[in-house]
Amino acid sequence: MPQLTRRRDPEAQQETWLIHYGDVRVGVIAERVGNPDSTPGWWACGFYPGAEPQEHARGLAGSFEAARAVFEAAWGVFLAKRTEADFEEYRRDRTFHVWKQAMWAKGLKLPTQAADGCSHCFCGAAIRTTDMDQHIYAMHMERISTSSIAASVTSIACRSLAANGK
Numbered sequence: 001m002p003q004l005t006r007r008r009d010p011e012a013q014q015e016t017w018l019i020h021y022g023d024v025r026v027g028v029i030a031e032r033v034g035n036p037d038s039t040p041g042w043w044a045c046g047f048y049p050g051a052e053p054q055e056h057a058r059g060l061a062g063s064f065e066a067a068r069a070v071f072e073a074a075w076g077v078f079l080a081k082r083t084e085a086d087f088e089e090y091r092r093d094r095t096f097h098v099w100k101q102a103m104w105a106k107g108l109k110l111p112t113q114a115a116d117g118c119s120h121c122f123c124g125a126a127i128r129t130t131d132m133d134q135h136i137y138a139m140h141m142e143r144i145s146t147s148s149i150a151a152s153v154t155s156i157a158c159r160s161l162a163a164n165g166k
């Protein structure tokens with residue numbers, strides 16, 4: 001079973017950690033700056049699709065450690081309701097969006113955009129509305145091993161917002 005890992009969001013101005021479970025991003029823990037009640041951290045847990053938005057959880061916390069603890073508890077509740085099919089639904093959605101962007105970047109139409117429902121994938125294969133999904137998931141779904149991710153990120157444990165010069 002994958003462990004929760006975290007990596008810094010390079011695009012966020014404030015300290016923001018993206019939380020992953022294997023290859024799926026399952027939440028965020030971040031610093032809040034300039035908020036009137038001076039709560040230093042917030043967190044959110046859940047992914048979509050694969051879970052309904054009302055199953056997601058979020059909240060404020062007094063420190064990174066506190067946010068981590070509440071996040072992990074919320075994640076335990078969320079994970080207990082998940083099946084492998086939920087993760088697969090998320091991965092397929094992610095794959096489809098990456099594929100669609102790649103098609104558009106190359107100026108190619110999706111079969112669903114063509115009047116006759118036929119097009120060509122950027123890999124050269126003829127695709128139709130009826131077999132587009134099958135082609136994408138068979139040929140273009142990235143299989144990321146959990147171990148390669150674990151090697152590239154640090155554990156969620158042991159870091160304090162307060163100890164980071166705040």
Ligand SMILES: [Zn+2]
Pocket residue numbers: 121122123124125135139140
């Ligand atoms: Zn293709």
